[in-house]
Amino acid sequence: MNADLIIYNIGQLVTGKELPVKDGETRMENIEVLNNGYIAVSGSEIMAVGSGEVPSKLIKFTTKLIDAEGCVVTPGMIDSHTHLVHGGSRENEFLDKIAGVPYIEILKRGGGILSSVKATVEATEDELVNAAKKSLRRMLSYGVTTVESKSGYGLDSETELKQLRVNERLKLEQEVDIVSTFMGAHALPEEYKDNREGFIQKVIELLPVIKERELAEFFDVFCEEGVFSNEESRKMYIEAQKYGFKLRIHADEIENTKGAELAKELQMYSADHLMAISEDGIKALKNSDVIANLLPGTSFSLGKDYAPARKMIDEGVQVALSTDYNPGSCPTENLQLIMQIAALKLKMKPKEIFKAVTINAAKSLGRDKRVGSIEEGKKADFVFFDSKNIEYILYHFGINHTSKVFKNGCLVYKK
Ligand code: NIG
Ligand code: FE
Numbered sequence: 001m002n003a004d005l006i007i008y009n010i011g012q013l014v015t016g017k018e019l020p021v022k023d024g025e026t027r028m029e030n031i032e033v034l035n036n037g038y039i040a041v042s043g044s045e046i047m048a049v050g051s052g053e054v055p056s057k058l059i060k061f062t063t064k065l066i067d068a069e070g071c072v073v074t075p076g077m078i079d080s081h082t083h084l085v086h087g088g089s090r091e092n093e094f095l096d097k098i099a100g101v102p103y104i105e106i107l108k109r110g111g112g113i114l115s116s117v118k119a120t121v122e123a124t125e126d127e128l129v130n131a132a133k134k135s136l137r138r139m140l141s142y143g144v145t146t147v148e149s150k151s152g153y154g155l156d157s158e159t160e161l162k163q164l165r166v167n168e169r170l171k172l173e174q175e176v177d178i179v180s181t182f183m184g185a186h187a188l189p190e191e192y193k194d195n196r197e198g199f200i201q202k203v204i205e206l207l208p209v210i211k212e213r214e215l216a217e218f219f220d221v222f223c224e225e226g227v228f229s230n231e232e233s234r235k236m237y238i239e240a241q242k243y244g245f246k247l248r249i250h251a252d253e254i255e256n257t258k259g260a261e262l263a264k265e266l267q268m269y270s271a272d273h274l275m276a277i278s279e280d281g282i283k284a285l286k287n288s289d290v291i292a293n294l295l296p297g298t299s300f301s302l303g304k305d306y307a308p309a310r311k312m313i314d315e316g317v318q319v320a321l322s323t324d325y326n327p328g329s330c331p332t333e334n335l336q337l338i339m340q341i342a343a344l345k346l347k348m349k350p351k352e353i354f355k356a357v358t359i360n361a362a363k364s365l366g367r368d369k370r371v372g373s374i375e376e377g378k379k380a381d382f383v384f385f386d387s388k389n390i391e392y393i394l395y396h397f398g399i400n401h402t403s404k405v406f407k408n409g410c411l412v413y414k415k
Helices: 091-099 103-108 113-122 125-141 157-173 196-212 230-242 259-265 279-286 296-302 309-314 335-344 350-356 359-364 390-395
Strands: 005-018 031-042 045-051 064-067 072-075 077-079 144-150 177-185 218-222 246-251 270-273 291-294 319-321 382-385 402-407 410-414
Touching (some): 005 045, 005 359, 031 350, 091 103, 113 157, 125 144, 125 157, 125 402, 125 410, 157 177, 196 230, 218 230, 230 246, 259 270, 259 279, 309 319, 319 335, 319 359, 335 350, 335 390, 350 359
Parallel strands (some): 005 064, 077 144, 144 177, 270 291, 291 319
Antiparallel strands (some): 005 031
16 A cells, blocks of 8 residues: 655654563663654554655655654654643742742632632633633644643532533644543532532532533542542542543642552552652552653642652653643643653653653553554654754753644644
8 A cells, every 4th residue: 555645764763662671771761763764654544664765665656755854753742631721820829839838828728729710610611712722732833742631620510511521622623632531629619628528429420420421531639638638539539430430640749648559559540740659659550550640840830849750660660741731830831841851850761751751641541552652553643853863852951842743644733
């Protein structure tokens, strides 16, 4: 069969394909990087990948040929933890935050997540769609082609459903693939201060409604000291599992609440944040399929400790990296900046970082059969970087290195 599109002369082609782990390598460095690579696309899918001369049998006279001029090409990157859909912004809390008022303290004063809840309740569906589209366009410009998007700024049923409907519209109205997560247990509304059990019941009652309307694939809880305890979280997760939700968790972000251990016990797809993970937590994750989804932009923005990424990776934990894009703890859509922080602060190596935002992020979303690597039969989602090697993309920080983005075989962004 011939290709519709061939990209050739790729200086470094990060296919993202997982290779057997070599001696002296971590289980995060084992991704394939081809020199002088090519990609052949048929329709919206990848039909062949290789290095060296493009086989002539792939080329017909209508095949479009693109010379990558020796640049880096990677799989479309995946941002597997975002709070994309929200009303308003929180620069009014910025000075307090810089002055050192703790994140949980701002929340207790009715600010933080609760102030974004107010803005999201007040926003119309169209306003939320338009704001999210603007963010997605920005994410795409950084090379991101799949984004996980959580609810959790509604807390009341009506607004939670509104946020999830926005996700459904985004799936239809723009190019980036959206994975929808219900996070009704993101904070305890003030009116439930003395009725925690009542709120938890409300979240549980919403599960079948969301399932029936097919509004979310994943369920997530903010399991944290002062938010939802390990026991309370477990209770909601067990119900969610009964309705067929896949699970992910905000775990051990500020205090250790044995969130990683809970993720392993309930076979979740990912445990996210993990700045305060314990030795036992690391042990639990390394003996599991749970992806440790690290969000170093949040540590950077909150001025907190970073997750012990080096230790986790050296012990064999599988790691993903995401922005955590949200209006409070990490207001940025820039996944490249997160990758650069991962290099500088988490001491992650270039191949580990690219694995974390491609195939491992895809696994954390249960999408690794379709996206996350440039392999035959997968979606033709890939990114051109204005760079000759992957190290340069991480080293030259704070700028956007993406020059072109292809989604489903079509050029959707060009610098
Ligand atoms: O992942 N930790 C909880 N949720 C978000 C923050 C949300 C917010 O501050 O609005 C997070 O950091
Ligand atoms: Fe988050």
